[in-house]
Amino acid sequence: xxxxxxxxxxxxxxxxxxxxxxxxxxNTAFDYFPWYQQFPGKGPALLIAxxxxxxxxxxxxxxxxxxxxxxxxxxxxxxxxPGDSATYFCAASSYKLIFGTGTRLQVFx
Amino acid sequence: xxxxxxxPRHLVMGMTNKKSLKCEQHLGHNAMxxxxxxxxxxxxxxxxxxxxxxxxxxxxxxxxxxxCPNSSHLFLHLHTLQPEDSALYLCASSxxxxxxxxxxxxxxxxxxx
Numbered sequence: 001x002x003x004x005x006x007x008x009x010x011x012x013x014x015x016x017x018x019x020x021x022x023x024x025x026x027n028t029a030f031d032y033f034p035w036y037q038q039f040p041g042k043g044p045a046l047l048i049a050x051x052x053x054x055x056x057x058x059x060x061x062x063x064x065x066x067x068x069x070x071x072x073x074x075x076x077x078x079x080x081x082p083g084d085s086a087t088y089f090c091a092a093s094s095y096k097l098i099f100g101t102g103t104r105l106q107v108f109x
Numbered sequence: 110x111x112x113x114x115x116x117p118r119h120l121v122m123g124m125t126n127k128k129s130l131k132c133e134q135h136l137g138h139n140a141m142x143x144x145x146x147x148x149x150x151x152x153x154x155x156x157x158x159x160x161x162x163x164x165x166x167x168x169x170x171x172x173x174x175x176x177c178p179n180s181s182h183l184f185l186h187l188h189t190l191q192p193e194d195s196a197l198y199l200c201a202s203s204x205x206x207x208x209x210x211x212x213x214x215x216x217x218x219x220x221x222x
Contacts, residue, residue, distance in 0.1 A: 004151070034210070043113070043199050043213030044152070089152065096142075096165070097211055099152035 002027060004092050006100025013107050019077040021103045023090035026071065030092040033066065035075050036099075038087045047088070048075070080107045112136040115200050115214035122190065123222055130185040130217045132200030138212070140205045141183040143175060146197040146216070158183060159205050190221045 005024045013019045023033075034049035050057045050064040050073065057064045063076040077084055085107050090100040112135045122128050134141065143155040157165035158177040172194075174186040183200055197218050201211040 009149075032209075036213075041215065043115075043201075043215045045213065046210050049210070096154060096157060097152075098154075101149065101151045 002098050004090060004098050004100040006090050006103060008103060009101065010104045011106070013080045013105065015080060015082060015107055015109050017080050017107075019080045019084070019105055019107070020074060021088055021090070021105075022072065022074045023092075023100050024070075024072045025092045025098075027092070027094070028071070029094045030098075032093040033064070033073050034091050034093070034097070035062075035064065036089040036091060038089065038102075044089055077105075080105075082107045082109055113200055113202055113212050113214035115198075115217050117217060118215065119218045119220075121220045121222060122187065124190060124192070126190075127186070127188040129187065130198055130200075130219075132183040132185075132214055134181055134183075134200075134202040134212070136202055136212060138202035138204050139180050140203050141177060141180070142201040142203075142211065143183065143185055144199040144201060144213075146199055152199070156185075187219075190219075192221050195220045 007022050035047045036044035037047040038044040048059050048062045050066050052068050061078045066073045087102045087104050089102045091097045114133045116131045139160050141158045145153045155169045156175045161177045172189050176184040197216045199216045200214045203209045203211040
């Protein structure tokens with residue numbers, strides 16, 4: 001019940017395309033859903049986060065869509081750029097962060 | 110930089126060695142965490158310290174021994190490790206609130222030979 005399932009494991013997108021990463025959870029006590037971005041040699045850094053009282057949050061090219069009834073949330077990266085190439089982790093939290101397995105995104109020019 | 114500093118960045122140790130990882134946060138946070146990151150596995154929470162007190166140990170083997178002398182410093186003491194313990198060890202800190210952002214250090218890449 002503490003798991004967060006993330007897919008796909010890897011994603012290749014052309015520059016300008018839309019990158020979509022999906023996550024699903026079971027524990028209804030989770031009340032905070034962040035996405036972290038990790039570049040090689042660096043620790044994860046918070047990208048964007050959402051709480052379950054809203055269905056969507058947008059920050060620049062990054063959007064979280066949240067479906068509380070389905071217990072699913074996703075990250076959309078619009079107009080994907082080569083600089084977005086990184087590993088993305090979804091997470092869910094009530095008082096501690098539980099991470100998904102990560103998605104390695106590669107954006108080709 | 111995130112305000113969380115980990116040293117060393119890289120460590121190679123033998124199975125009979127004893128070494129320590131260090132983490133320091135400059136953010137005024139009151140909670141600190143150790144995570145283990147292995148290839149193709151989720152980030153695994155190892156230990157949680159709130160106000161210097163250990164509040165969580167996620168069934169971590171005793172060859173990993175954490176120490177939190179104050180709310181700004183966190184150590185992970187290592188002894189008699191196994192090759193499967195090779196991984197990236199990440200320290201993070203946050204304010205002790207539900208759903209608050211965790212700030213990560215750059216990690217220590219540990220190789221056990």
